[in-house]
Amino acid sequence: MINSLYIHIPFCIRKCIYCDFLSVPYDEALALRYAAAAAHELDLRREAIDEITTVYIGGGTPTTMPTLSLIGLLRKIRDSFTLAADAEITIEVNPGTIDKEKACALSDAGVNRFSIGVQSFLDRELQFLGRIHSFEDAIKSISAVRNAGAKNLSLDLIYGIPGQTLDDWSHSLATAREFFPEHISTYELTPEVCTPLYELIREKRVEKPDEETIIGMYYHAIDGLTGAGYGHYEISNFARPGFACRHNLNYWDRGEYIGIGAGAHSFIAGRRTRNTNDIGKYLEALRKGELSTEEDIGISRVEEIREVILLGLRKTEGLNVGELREVYGIDIAGTAAALIKAGLLSSDKDCLCLTRRGLVISNTVITELFAALEKGNALSR
Numbered sequence: 001m002i003n004s005l006y007i008h009i010p011f012c013i014r015k016c017i018y019c020d021f022l023s024v025p026y027d028e029a030l031a032l033r034y035a036a037a038a039a040h041e042l043d044l045r046r047e048a049i050d051e052i053t054t055v056y057i058g059g060g061t062p063t064t065m066p067t068l069s070l071i072g073l074l075r076k077i078r079d080s081f082t083l084a085a086d087a088e089i090t091i092e093v094n095p096g097t098i099d100k101e102k103a104c105a106l107s108d109a110g111v112n113r114f115s116i117g118v119q120s121f122l123d124r125e126l127q128f129l130g131r132i133h134s135f136e137d138a139i140k141s142i143s144a145v146r147n148a149g150a151k152n153l154s155l156d157l158i159y160g161i162p163g164q165t166l167d168d169w170s171h172s173l174a175t176a177r178e179f180f181p182e183h184i185s186t187y188e189l190t191p192e193v194c195t196p197l198y199e200l201i202r203e204k205r206v207e208k209p210d211e212e213t214i215i216g217m218y219y220h221a222i223d224g225l226t227g228a229g230y231g232h233y234e235i236s237n238f239a240r241p242g243f244a245c246r247h248n249l250n251y252w253d254r255g256e257y258i259g260i261g262a263g264a265h266s267f268i269a270g271r272r273t274r275n276t277n278d279i280g281k282y283l284e285a286l287r288k289g290e291l292s293t294e295e296d297i298g299i300s301r302v303e304e305i306r307e308v309i310l311l312g313l314r315k316t317e318g319l320n321v322g323e324l325r326e327v328y329g330i331d332i333a334g335t336a337a338a339l340i341k342a343g344l345l346s347s348d349k350d351c352l353c354l355t356r357r358g359l360v361i362s363n364t365v366i367t368e369l370f371a372a373l374e375k376g377n378a379l380s381r
Ligand code: SF4
Pocket: 011, 012, 014, 015, 016, 018, 019, 020, 021, 023, 059, 060, 061, 094, 117
């Protein structure tokens, strides 16, 4: 059953130095054509969706788009689909691209969750990252959204920035908490290949804080936020009770979804598909009344098991051990015995979870768990 809809808006004012997302410089004429194409894609996908319970408008920077285009897309969703009365409708916002008027218009059009990419409350870090905004802009955006009546606000923060100390990170976290956001996401800065950040690090012109400091930053976020009443519900995500992101939980629960827009992914009936990353090709396909699917992969049983484990362990509630036994015939706790003994995973009769130590090296733990499953032939049955 498909209840989740993602819409990708691939425009930003300027590229940040660490960004490998699909985004191009904002161009109004292109943005208007893109909005019309996305609306057309919504039409083409109309039949596939049952009742929408979550919508996520992400990017890029969706709020670079003209307000009327965003309102038009939201109206199109309402007109074309059955929208649940309590649907979660999120828009990603970057400081410097929203004011109170825009926030009010989006709220009136149904947006009820604003996710603001603050990243840091220190100007020097924002400048290093190539963000277009300053500390002042971040404060103004948060105020604009709150003054528009937003009751569900999420702030994104980044740690592990070259030159960042634990005190700097603590300052950004503490400042974020002063605004009482319902949700906070904390991401470690990753130098993705082909980004300017990657080159700067490769050429040793800058370096990330050492591993011990980065682990300290992560634990500082966990301890500070859980101590302040936030639930740590996913490796990088924290929420006040009742405010976990339902749209993202659907991904981690391996639920189906439809993605609209260039580069957007969908997961339908056991197949993972992706629209073309090429905005020109995307516009052309929709002009001809066609979808722009460029990748269409059927998920095998082995890949399905891997996905269930990979996504399930991201959630702090962990993997449902009984489901893995009943649906896939896998004794996951038995397979994970060595990792449990090493204190990286914990198990009780219902679930298998990453421990505090396991959380910081989750990729390594999951890789070792897959290796143990392969060794036990659990993935070949
Ligand atoms: S605002 Fe986000 S999507 Fe846009 S360039 Fe920066 S990191 Fe990339």
